[in-house]
Amino acid sequence: SQQGEEDPQALSIQEGENATMNCSYKTSINNLQWYRQNSGRGLVHLILIRSNEREKHSGRLRVTLDTSKKSSSLLITASRAADTASYFCATDERNNRLAFGKGNQVVVIP
Amino acid sequence: DAGITQSPRHKVTETGTPVTLRCHQTENHRYMYWYRQDPGHGLRLIHYSYGVKDTDKGEVSDGYSVSRSKTEDFLLTLESATSSQTSVYFCAMRQDSTGELFFGEGSRLTVL
Numbered sequence: 001s002q003q004g005e006e007d008p009q010a011l012s013i014q015e016g017e018n019a020t021m022n023c024s025y026k027t028s029i030n031n032l033q034w035y036r037q038n039s040g041r042g043l044v045h046l047i048l049i050r051s052n053e054r055e056k057h058s059g060r061l062r063v064t065l066d067t068s069k070k071s072s073s074l075l076i077t078a079s080r081a082a083d084t085a086s087y088f089c090a091t092d093e094r095n096n097r098l099a100f101g102k103g104n105q106v107v108v109i110p
Numbered sequence: 111d112a113g114i115t116q117s118p119r120h121k122v123t124e125t126g127t128p129v130t131l132r133c134h135q136t137e138n139h140r141y142m143y144w145y146r147q148d149p150g151h152g153l154r155l156i157h158y159s160y161g162v163k164d165t166d167k168g169e170v171s172d173g174y175s176v177s178r179s180k181t182e183d184f185l186l187t188l189e190s191a192t193s194s195q196t197s198v199y200f201c202a203m204r205q206d207s208t209g210e211l212f213f214g215e216g217s218r219l220t221v222l
Contacts, residue, residue: 033210042200042213043153088152092209096141096160097168102152 012107019076021104023089024069030092032065032072037086037103046074046087079108113137116201116214124222129188131217133201135181141204142184143211144168144176146197153200159184191221 013019023032031050035043049056049065049072056063062075076083086105090098114135123129133142141160145153145168155168157176165176173195175187188195198218202211 031209035211040216042215043202043211045210045212048208048210090211096204097143097155097158098211099155100145100153102150 009102010105010107012109013079015079015081015108015110017079019079019083019106019108021074021087021106023072023074023101025072025089025091026070027091027093029067032063033090033092033098034061034063034072034074035088035090035100037088039085043088076106079106081108081110084108114201114203114212114214116199116217118217119215120218122220122222123191125192126190129191129219129221131186131199131201131219133184133186133214135184135203137203137205137212138181139203140181140206142178143202143204144174144184144186145200145202146170147200147216148197156186156199188219191219193221195219196221 011019029051031048033048034046036046037043047058047061047063049063051067060077065072084107086103088100088103090100092098117132143158144156146156147153154170156170156174157165157168159165159178162178177185198216200216201214204211
């Protein structure tokens with residue numbers, strides 16, 4: 001099955017800076033979702049963007065979707081130490097299954 | 111968050127023994143999933159269910175079986191555990207209206 005692939009795999013930034021990560025996928029999708037995972041915990045849903053949407057905001061999060069390039073980006077603005085986590089993109093392949101990428105580890109330095 | 115729980119949270123077992131992991135939801139969602147998470151692989155789908163007694167295989171289903179006799183419970187069974195099944199297992203349920211998944215806290219399984 002296809003997977004989203006996040007880039008960069010690891011990111012280290014100073015508190016207050018913006019963090020941007022990208023996700024690429026291979027086939028048609030119904031929607032694309034982003035999840036966060038704190039160390040030792042389950043994944044938590046952050047935001048969902050549908051295939052007919054190009055941009056979506058939720059608090060300090062901004063997600064874009066380019067279906068022609070089969071890619072998405074997640075921007076976290078004004079990062080905080082509490083944003084330290086792994087971030088995963090997941091593609092909904094129109095079959096009620098989500099395929100996850102390998103994740104992107106973000107470290108926010110206070 | 112309440113809504114979905116996994117048990118046991120930690121288990122150490124020996125090669126060749128059977129293991130059953132349980133996932134319980136209180137939200138009456140139709141779809142439930144079992145994933146495993148391993149370093150360098152992200153989350154990989156093992157099996158999923160789309161209703162009572164309705165299940166299907168994911169991408170890494172070999173060596174695993176599942177059962178769903180009630181809406182609220184989704185069981186993952188390793189008939190004869192192997193060291194390659196050492197992993198963290200996550201159960202998830204899908205919210206019907208939005209398609210987003212809600213995850214349990216994970217079950218860490220070590221097969222010696």
